[in-house]
Amino acid sequence: MNIFGFIQEIRDHLKYSFDEVDGWFEKDRITLDYRPSNGGWTVRQILEHIYLTNFYLLILIEKGSKKALRNSGGQDLDAEIRNYVFDREKFEEVGEYGAFKWIRPEHMEPKGQMQLNEIRSLMSMQYHQCLIYLDRMKNGEGLLCRTTMTVNELGKINVYEYIYFLSLHAKRQLTQMENNESERIGNKGI
Template structure:
């Protein structure tokens, strides 16, 4: 179980560190949109913070429930096929599936970037705090349904891992936007 927690912790560290770098990019790049109906990097960062907010509502509530269950004598048992779910979650970082996001996760593009950056730092700290509370495997005591890509029931570690893969997916999107921006500058 410690290996799982370490993998999730490293995914959080790597992806949030990468996100932090995007705030240092030039404003013209952050605002660049190849097409009207595509998001800018600014909007992608805002979307990530919105999605994290809603995922963390579930993660925080589940963490409290898991700790209560542990106090009430529930035993931590890891299923034999436990790692398979992580492989299914890994697909989230690619563009290989379709999913319509809820309207409340749509960015406005109006949020101050320093506010978004501060929010992402808080969200990172909250994820790490939850992991520290669940250091003895308690995260497998609570499962929550995830409708994205028909993932089904995820425990808390898997839910946090999903959050990291969602970030990774959008980091790839921002890198594509950056390449398109650079290519458009060459054409001018």
């Protein structure tokens, strides 16, 4: 496994996901507040949900990165890198809206109590947090700590995979926001 290539891939995906999500903060009020016909969340609510999900994932990423760095003193990092296999297919499903049933915890549901500019600012900080973790674990250390991820039955995943998961979750939500906007535009003439 080329761990440096994998870390760069995660960086690139994070940049893409966060940049794409950031563009939604510029949408007009009608788009932001449009409720889809299926009764789902508005774009405004989806943006808050992305922030909340990132918030809780970053708690796990922080703990995992600290443990991974502590483990780097005692484990054979070279062997971990050599033996690491990334299950790309299973992870890519995380970024596909509707690929599997997603049951989110209640604490990740939007409450509507945050202003968009606050959410946007916090998301920018979250993006930079992810980059800091990748910088700290730049030599493959993120492989040295695994934590259980129940979503899509991913099982025990390492810290890099958690960061990638965070980015894929945002990608999944982008599709949902695009669907909302398409439906709103389609219903304009009604």
